[in-house]
Amino acid sequence: MGGPHIVGVILFLVIGFIINSLFSYLLRKRIIDSGQIDKEALEVLLKPIGSTTESLKWGLLLLFGGLGLVILEFIPYEVHNSSLPYGIEAICLALGFLTYYLWMRK
Structure with a gap:
């Protein structure tokens, strides 16, 4: 893969x-502007979009994909007639998802 x-x-x-x-912001703004939400829902909407578990998931996927x-x-x-690279990459990414799932179950 070149530059x-x-x-x-x-x-x-x-x-x-x-x-x-942008679309996430516009959706949150429309919900808040409607004025039909209670205090708890407003607190949830005002939380930052990204969470630490989401960062963990993508970090693990990138780690296992790179591996x-x-x-x-x-x-x-x-090189030309082998599906081995696809299989190995799929297995590594699946291991990343499985690791994330097991981590979150704890």
Whole structure:
């Protein structure tokens, strides 16, 4: 994956984050402006959007996804006709989700 591809992916993610934040703000503003909410609901709406558990989930997914990519560097496979890279990456990401699930169950 070359440099221009990485820039495209990062640009896509940044634009997606901005759009998500904007729509979340507009939804919260519309709910608050309607005036039909009680004090507890208002406190929930005024909390910051991101939570620590959400950061943990994405951190674990990135960690295990990166681990999968590192593993692929050391396993020989035929580049053009192999589904091995997809399987290893899927397994590593699933392990990341499973780790997050088990962590949150405690």
